[in-house]
Amino acid sequence: MQSMAGHRPLDTLVRNLRAGLTNMVHNDVVMTREGRPGLELKPEAFRPIARTNAPARMAFVDGGNGTVAESPNFVISLNRLYCGLFRGRDRTGAPPDPRIEFFSLVVRRAAHTETEYKTEYDVSLFPHDDSHRRYMPTEYDVKASIRDTPTGSDPRIPSLSRSLGEWRMARATVQTLERGDILVMDGSLTTLDRIESSYAQDLYRSAQDRGVVVCALAKTSRLLTRGGEPLLDRVHEISAGTGHGMWCIEVAEQVSSHDRGFVMAVKLHPNAAFPFRFEILREQFLEMDNAEKDRILSSMAANSCDVSFLGYPYGLVDADRYAQVRNSDVAMYGALLESRLRMDGDLAGILRSMRAYGAHERLNGVSS
């Protein structure tokens, strides 16, 4: 009989990792989808980012959501959208409605035909102020974004309203910006479906009309090189030989058909621990000269000297702080909702259903 001490699954796992992920042969071009070309990642391709005394105005947009209540036939989410304005290290005013909060209710109901049993979704959105609807997606678009899945429920349902809302918030923000200003989205310019793509397109069109540059910065990236190494790790390694403190390297004109951004990797502070994925709307990027690229990168770097996260734009830290839906927020609204449901006798069944659906939390309480 094998002793417990002799059974070491983690040791085996580590051996497998070593076998699979070490001694890889470098092939320093990003692996794109659909065979799109990538640029070679070599020391000469790195361009230093210079400091600037005249950074551009930048708007940082982010969103957050949390599930307040759910059962098999409905989900209630709390969504937040936020935009902050900065010029270099300084906050520079605020857009008219910097922080928007709304609830989304997605109800899954039976909609039988003569030939089959099936379900349909009803979507309702509830802002605190009706004037905020201009920052929100339409209920129809959220409904149209929901996909059928084998389990009968799209896992993106709780976050759909928020992700579409971020594009809307960005478009509304662009309308308050001026030529030369920069809009920075948290994440990437990747869209997941036709609806989201049309929202992104609205933003791009509006931005191009007003001369506002659209960018996105992602803290993490799943992109790999053709050698199978994580793109940002490999770029970081190669950069060591360049001697640049802050730098940018162009990675690919397009990494997939769902992404409209020209993809780069950037290190925005000499002491930054990591580089980040950075994108500029491709149509805009391809028309830029080097001076314009430098202006954008220097402006980003000028906002990335905060000690709390060196090399990461403070505007995105700020946006995350305000857009985030915390557990305490969810708990508070959950309790408020429950108290209202209790007051209405007809809704007692909903309360039971919510509790039954939340049984795993109870199990956690028992078994943890």
Place this chain on the structure above:
Amino acid sequence: MNVAGQVVGGGIGDILVRQQSGSRLEVGDLLVSEEENSILILEVFGLQYGSQIDGRVQEMMSGVILEEEPPDAEFYEPNFVNYVMARVKALARVNRDLSVNLPKSLPAFFGKLRIISSEDLKFLQGGGRDRIFIGYIRSGSKVIRDAKVWLDARDIFTHHLLIPATTGRGKSNLVKCILYHLLDSSGVGALVLDAHNEYYGLNGEIGLSSHPDARNSLVYYTPTDPPPGSRHLTISLDTIRPDHFEGIVEFSDAQVRTMRKYYSDYRGEWISQIMLTDLSMLGEAESRRDAETRSITMAVLQQKIRQALDLEVDRENNVVVSRHNVFDSVRGGRTADDVVQNIEEGRVVVLDTSKLNDEAELVVGSIIATRILDHYREAKTRGILREKPVATIVIEEAPRVIGEEVLQSRTNNIYSTIAREGRKFKVGLTAVTQLSSVIPKAILANMNTKIILGNEMKMERMALIESASQDLSEDDRTIASLDRGEAIITSIFVPFALPIQIPHFEEIARQHPPPAPGTARVKVF
């Protein structure tokens, strides 16, 4: 409104306030919440850091700064992300009609608070003939000179006053200031045992003698070279009774019996007789053993009295003399009566006891205090107590007479009697001490006004906090951080514990208005 902070949480007695950047709150700062028909006065009792950044990230940030010294790195929006949180408690609600209540509700959530101003303190009453100026209201270390704290002298001295502090925090200055204002009042007479001879003001120094009405209201006794207008401190041994030693000098039962026997036999000359007794003449007709015992008892008694009163026996002339000229077997028969009379006339009597040892000083005080209490008791019996001013005995290092150990090991002394029951007879104690913790709780609680100066010793602070007239449970650090001249008044006669700055005595003396022509009463001693 000049905002100092905003209420963000907490509860009764411990409200959390985020400090407005730049306002630099201090422990002890007084803040105001403006409400519909009143203002709420709050006091900062604690300060701590607050941050929007998680603690581990803060430590990491510090590591980056310390270890990497990154160029061009800084805190963005430092006032927004990192800030100071103040813990405050509500002290009082001041209504529009200037009435003051203890607050029973919280300030508005997210309500803005501002630093207190003199306008908010209009409810403090002004001065008057029988009111004494203690100091200016203080907000942290900021002194509000327009907000003066005057207390009714008769109230606070009847109900005993405690002045606790460690050395160097301004006790003597405070006592001098209080006594200076007492000179304006005929409603309170005071006996001051001045162990350091620091109150009167000799050799051109500013002291109580600088008061414009000092000739009339101040009486000064000193054993040597009394300056013009003052008196020689000489107390006749005849005026001392055995009970004046009670609780001050420790005697055995046999010694007490001997003292009483001598007092019974010789009355006013009992001390001289004891001191002049020839031990070899004792017990001539008794057994040898008894004679030895009596001889030993007498020898020890002589030694104790000699040490207590600093006496010497002049064998040549067969008289008892005092080493410091205070006790005299011939002169000073009227001194105690004169002192008591002056106090009963509302004067401040300062006895320079600097040349006396501890016990002699306390015996002198005991003689006079006993007389005062007797007179006031009698006045009460006769129904004329109301006509008399309040009498207070000012004693330094008070645990010498009202300390737990003293009271447990010895019989009650006149000072502890006054502390316990003097209030009924308008006789109070003004006790100055570094060690409040050794005073029994029952006596501490009876001292209804305490002017607390700085004290580093936790045990002392706790004794004061537990016996305060207001809830000072959160003021431990505040008391510890009181600087020289800073104090907290806790009293049944103030609406809330008042943080004050005690003025320098010289400042008070300089500001004092000279008496109007023709108003000064002249008394020649």
